[in-house]
Structures are given as C-alpha cells and as structure tokens.
Amino acid sequence: MDFGRDALFLDFDGTLVELCDRPDAVQVSERLIETLHALSERLDGRLALVSGRAIEVLDGFGMIGLAAAGSHGSEWRLANGERKYLPRPAGLDVAQQQFAVFADTADGLLFEDKPLGAALHYRRAPGMRDAAHDLARQLADDHKLHLQHGHDMVELRVPGVDKGTAICELLKLRPFAGFRPIFLGDDVTDEDGFEAVEASGGKAILVGEPRDTHASYRLSGVSAVNEWLAQSLQSQAPEGAARKTGGMQ
Ligand SMILES: [Mg+2]
Structure with missing residues (x-):
C-alpha cells in the first residue's frame, strides 16, 4: 500500500472478521479496531468500510469515526461525520x-x-x-x-445501488477524490466493487479461495487480511502478501 497515493475500501464480514452463524455474533478484536483507525489516520481519512450492513450496526462493532458505505451503497458517511442515505422504499x-x-x-x-x-x-x-x-x-x-x-x-x-456505485460515489468526494482505490472483499456482492475499482485504475483483492472474479489479486482469508493490514501499517512494503490471480477468468 502506498500511503501517499491509495484509498482503502474494505468489506467487513468474511474480509475483516470471520463469518458467523448469527450476524450479530461476529468477533471484532480490539487489535483490528485499533489497526483500522490507525490506517485511516495514516491515509488522511481515505479508508472506508463498504458493507451490506447498516452503518449504525458497523458503529456498534467499534467503527465510529471511520468512513463507511453501508446497506450495499444505500448510505455513506465520511470520517468527518458528513452523511447521506437514500429513502427507504415503501x-x-x-x-x-x-x-x-x-x-x-x-x-x-x-x-x-x-x-x-x-x-x-x-x-x-x-x-x-x-x-x-x-x-x-x-x-x-x-x-x-x-x-x-x-x-x-x-x-x-434499495434498487439501483451496489458496492460499485458506493465506491464510485465516495471517490467523487474529499478526501477520496483523486486517489487510487484498493478494495478487499470476499463475497459475490463485492464483484461490483471489484469491477468499479479495476475500471478506475485501482486494485481489487479477492479474499478467500480462487474463483471466477473481477479481482486481480487475492488474499487467502480473514487472517491474511488482518496480517496484511497490520504489516502495511508498520511498513511501506508494496502490496504485502497479495498474490496476482491472473485477472478475470
Ligand atoms: Mg463479505
């Protein structure tokens, strides 16, 4: 990761934390919370969670103060607290x-x-x-x-939005505008985000087993992601442990 050039977008479930039988039972370590806040600071606020969960739910896991796009792109919030959300369909x-x-x-x-x-x-x-x-x-x-x-x-x-539109929306705003997006995600719902990021000259990183994907890089799982984030914070090592997948198959 290049702290002078990159903006970091992170899916939550299955990427930062292991999937659970019950969505409210996921374990979020203090170390992860500290790492995310430190990375956000180092990136001048250019770190955003991009999740299917509502922002208020993410906040309950210790994410207050971080930028976030929630509910699959139906709402976003910047690190400075500025926010926007779409109307709830009847x-x-x-x-x-x-x-x-x-x-x-x-x-x-x-x-x-x-x-x-x-x-x-x-x-x-x-x-x-x-x-x-x-x-x-x-x-x-x-x-x-x-x-x-x-x-x-x-x-x-809500129709008409997804993780791709969410990332594109944030990339129009300060502090994200003009920076290279990196997006990490594990699920099929993250493919829209992968496409958007690769189309705008950024890097998409699939988390988990290899599969047909728009992501050009891959990390093996939640542990590898947590390690990569921690290592990135400690050094300027480019790309960490992410391996090239050979692009879309
Ligand atoms: Mg996920």
Whole structure:
C-alpha cells in the first residue's frame, strides 16, 4: 500500500472478521479496531468500510469515526461525520413482515431487520434455501426491490445501488477524490466493487479461495487480511502478501 497515493475500501464480514452463524455474533478484536483507525489516520481519512450492513450496526462493532458505505451503497458517511442515505422504499415494510413470518416456519432460519433492507439467513437451515429464494424473488418482483444473494442468505434492498456505485460515489468526494482505490472483499456482492475499482485504475483483492472474479489479486482469508493490514501499517512494503490471480477468468 502506498500511503501517499491509495484509498482503502474494505468489506467487513468474511474480509475483516470471520463469518458467523448469527450476524450479530461476529468477533471484532480490539487489535483490528485499533489497526483500522490507525490506517485511516495514516491515509488522511481515505479508508472506508463498504458493507451490506447498516452503518449504525458497523458503529456498534467499534467503527465510529471511520468512513463507511453501508446497506450495499444505500448510505455513506465520511470520517468527518458528513452523511447521506437514500429513502427507504415503501415495499420494504411488507417484505420485512413476510420474511419475519417465514423465518418462524423452521428452526435455524434467521430474519435480519435492516434500516434499508431485509435479509433471510439460512446457514443453519440449508434445506430451506430454495423456499427462501422463491419467497425473496416473489417479493422483489411485487415491490420493485433489488434481490441480492450472499453467503447462505438472501436480501431485499434499495434498487439501483451496489458496492460499485458506493465506491464510485465516495471517490467523487474529499478526501477520496483523486486517489487510487484498493478494495478487499470476499463475497459475490463485492464483484461490483471489484469491477468499479479495476475500471478506475485501482486494485481489487479477492479474499478467500480462487474463483471466477473481477479481482486481480487475492488474499487467502480473514487472517491474511488482518496480517496484511497490520504489516502495511508498520511498513511501506508494496502490496504485502497479495498474490496476482491472473485477472478475470
Ligand atoms: Mg463479505
């Protein structure tokens, strides 16, 4: 990482912290929180979390004071506290209610209420996957919501935005404007961000096993990411341990 040239965009779940059965049970170490704040300072505020989670939820994990794009690009906040969020679609209330009813029909299903979205997690009820997808697809059609697939979950949210639009939006603003974006993410929802970053001359880093991706670099997992961030903070070593993946396949 080049502290004079780069802007750092980081997915949260599966990138900075390990995925958990319950989204509220993820473990965030003090060391990670300290590292992120120190990196943000070193980058003059050019570090932003880019997450499907709401910003207020990220703040609950110790991220207050960092820039963030939350709810898959439906809201953002700069390190100085300036913020913007899109209006909540009317159909989301119905979708949330139906997801909550559905989640009560089987053990292991989990409904997650979000300010600008509604998610169904079936990690602990894999047999309900198809039914969850069917319901989500129907609700998305009926209420003109965006249907988003993630790790063992499906989500309905504000249409017209994604992690790519979120990063592009932040790159228009100070302190990010004019700097080279680096984006780390693990999920299919991060591919929009990878595309946006590579298209603007930046670097996309896939976290996890190799797969078809728009990212040109890869780190093996959450531990490798945490190590890379800590090492970057301590030195100016270019690119750390990220290996080239050979580009899009
Ligand atoms: Mg993730």
